[in-house]
Amino acid sequence: MAIPQCHEKSFLLESPVNQDSNANQLFVPPSQRDHYQGTLTAPIVLVEYGNYQSPQCREVHRLVQAIQQYFNSVFPEENRLCVVFRHFIENSIYPQAQKAAEVAESAAAQGQFWRMHEMLFTHQHALDNGYLVEYADRLGLDISQFLQDISKQRHVDRINEAIESGYQSGVTTAPALFINGIRYCDRWSLEELIITIDTARH
Numbered sequence: 001m002a003i004p005q006c007h008e009k010s011f012l013l014e015s016p017v018n019q020d021s022n023a024n025q026l027f028v029p030p031s032q033r034d035h036y037q038g039t040l041t042a043p044i045v046l047v048e049y050g051n052y053q054s055p056q057c058r059e060v061h062r063l064v065q066a067i068q069q070y071f072n073s074v075f076p077e078e079n080r081l082c083v084v085f086r087h088f089i090e091n092s093i094y095p096q097a098q099k100a101a102e103v104a105e106s107a108a109a110q111g112q113f114w115r116m117h118e119m120l121f122t123h124q125h126a127l128d129n130g131y132l133v134e135y136a137d138r139l140g141l142d143i144s145q146f147l148q149d150i151s152k153q154r155h156v157d158r159i160n161e162a163i164e165s166g167y168q169s170g171v172t173t174a175p176a177l178f179i180n181g182i183r184y185c186d187r188w189s190l191e192e193l194i195i196t197i198d199t200a201r202h
């Protein structure tokens with residue numbers, strides 16, 4: 001899996017060209033405003049920048065899920081890990097990603113962000129408007145409210161804030177992952193990530 005992150009041509013993710021000492025640091029720290037699973041005070045906080053149309057973001061989503069399952073099985077009684085998702089949309093490459101993000105935010109307004117989050121990645125090949133309404137219906141959302149949110153673009157500012165926070169942290173393309181505020185620039189494998197997380201925890 002080739003992930004275009006710190007270096008767009010290599011599976012081994014190298015440091016960005018930008019030599020700014022803060023280029024690999026998360027500019028906006030996680031907060032209650034974010035969409036997150038776990039507790040923000042956990043020893044390990046993963047912040048993922050992604051969008052719902054990128055196949056590489058879907059692969060990283062699955063990788064993060066595997067990490068969550070690992071920590072839940074090894075440390076079932078402890079809140080060791082918190083996962084944060086932030087939108088990062090490149091409209092010229094992924095034209096359906098913006099609407100999908102708005103759908104996720106509209107679901108969040110009805111307390112269903114993470115279920116919609118999973119639905120959108122699962123059905124990444126079908127992000128046309130009709131399908132998006134179908135997903136909202138499957139989750140039992142108030143469709144009238146949902147459609148109003150979408151038509152009035154009520155959540156665009158929040159999406160743009162997430163994208164801007166990515167730019168401020170040196171993100172230029174998704175997916176991007178930060179572990180305890182530091183950009184992850186190594187191989188995208190479960191083993192490598194767990195080693196990096198374990199090192200960051202100590």
